[in-house]
Amino acid sequence: MAVYTDVNEGELGAFLKAYPVGDLLSYKGIAEGTENSNFLLHTTSGSYILTLYEKRVDKADLPFFLGLMSHLARKGISCPLPVTGHDGAVIGTLAGRPAVIITFLEGLSLRRPTSGHCGEVGKALAALHLAGADFPMTRPNALAIDGWRKLWSAARFRADEVEPGLAAEVDADFADFERNWPKGLPEGIIHADLFPDNVFFLGEKLSGLIDFYFACNDLYAYDVATCLNAWCFEKDFSFNLTKGTALLAGYQSVRPLSGEEQAALPMLARGAALRFMLTRLYDWLTVANGGLVMKRDPTEYIRRMRFHRAIKSPSEYGLT
Ligand SMILES: Nc1ncnc2c1ncn2[C@@H]1O[C@H](COP(=O)(O)OP(=O)(O)OP(=O)(O)O)[C@@H](O)[C@H]1O
Ligand SMILES: N[C@@H](CCO)C(=O)O
Structure with a gap:
């Protein structure tokens, strides 16, 4: 509610x-x-x-x-x-x-987006990045690594209740991110939460983007990685390569990703999956049932974290 x-x-x-x-x-x-x-x-x-x-x-x-x-x-x-x-x-x-x-924006958000919809989202995300480039205000990303660490220190001691072994798994991720988180990539205004419930369509055509309440300044490719997580996995947690290809091609038709951005995608996608796992885990463990926040399942994002950890080449996301 x-x-x-x-x-x-x-x-x-x-x-x-x-x-x-x-x-x-x-x-x-x-x-x-x-x-x-x-x-x-x-x-x-x-x-x-x-x-x-x-x-x-x-x-x-x-x-x-x-x-x-x-x-x-x-x-x-x-x-x-x-x-x-x-x-x-x-x-x-x-x-x-x-x-x-x-x-008011006309349109409906989709429960089962197709690869065509993913392509439209990629284009819209890139257009948003370009349009935000001359926005004069800035806002740091409160849910970048420091913010993740705060959530983790509050949730870590109960993490294994949700999935045995999760505490050790995420500790190792943090150690990896400290060493290898990409630096120096193009950055600017990002939406930071462009999930299917925040995008409206009228048929095949994208009609609007809403919910800018996580928007901030961060890496553009991190926003792309968030969308890969939110749009391109199936209910069984498999990655849909056709959707990934469509989303990335749509994005690149408006704003091509540099070689460095492409190479960083697996790490950024792991980070984006961890970010949503952590907010969900925190709510799962701290918010009472029937409280103000609708709880979303953190395990959906544990599966994604594992998928991204196993990626050998960014081409596995569908980069062409
Ligand atoms: N400009 C708009 N035009 C049409 N409908 C809208 C618009 N803004 C919001 N809505 C409707 O209101 C609902 C809630 O909006 P929004 O996602 O911004 O809320 P929220 O409380 O910030 O939720 P969350 O952060 O969990 O997604 C949307 O799912 C949509 O149905
Ligand atoms: N999109 C977020 C929730 C609200 O921003 C999630 O699915 O965890």
């Missing part, structure tokens, strides 16, 4: 008067999502999404996230555009929470 804070019609109607969105016709809470409370609004001028930011989003980061969405939307990336209020401010307060209205 993703309506943690309820909003009544009177306070919402009053809140909307500060924005050029017309009058409220109807609204409803959106069940999808896990981090924030989201509502679909219908007004006399169209449809919008209202987001109330909950505890896990650092309020100090909101100008970065919202400024980035505005920047990308202005540069032709299909992503939500935050609506500016009559007083020039984007962020308001509703029900005691920071609140923002963004434009």
Whole structure:
């Protein structure tokens, strides 16, 4: 569920008067999502999404996230555009929470993407990287190695409950990352969470990217590695080479990867798999059932970590 804070019609109607969105016709809470409370609004001028930011989003980061969405939307990336209020401010307060209205994107996220969809995602990711290159704000990646280490130190002592031997396995990964994590690769704004639930399609055509709340500055190829993890594995944890080939070809048709970026893919993909394993493991072990965060299975990403560890050449991802 993703309506943690309820909003009544009177306070919402009053809140909307500060924005050029017309009058409220109807609204409803959106069940999808896990981090924030989201509502679909219908007004006399169209449809919008209202987001109330909950505890896990650092309020100090909101100008970065919202400024980035505005920047990308202005540069032709299909992503939500935050609506500016009559007083020039984007962020308001509703029900005691920071609140923002963004434009509604048409489309559906896919449970079973095809290789055609993977190709579209690759292209959109590269276009996002190019469009973000002149965004003036920066945000360090809070979930880079230091952030992983914090999660690991909180979860390590119970890791073997989830999978026997996991503590030793991940300790060895950390030692490897300290020595071999790629340095000096092209970097800039990355989405950092471009999973299928954050990409909308209308048929075969990609219609929008959402959820920029992990966006940050980091290696472009790390974002590619995150997408390989999120889009190109099947339910049985096998890597789908056709999807990998399509995603990488789509990306490279817009922004070719350098030789160094290609060579680094196995290490980056291992790191990306560890990052999602760790956030999932942390939630799995610390968040009570029925709590605010929907728990996702960390073992799906243990399987991916093992797959990437066994890779001998980046061509195994489908680089052509
Ligand atoms: N601009 C938009 N247009 C249409 N629907 C949207 C838009 N933004 C969000 N949604 C809908 O709201 C849902 C939740 O949004 P979002 O993924 O941003 O939430 P979240 O709480 O940050 O979740 P999580 O981080 O777990 O993915 C989406 O799955 C989608 O259905
Ligand atoms: N995409 C993340 C969750 C929310 O960002 C995951 O699947 O673990």
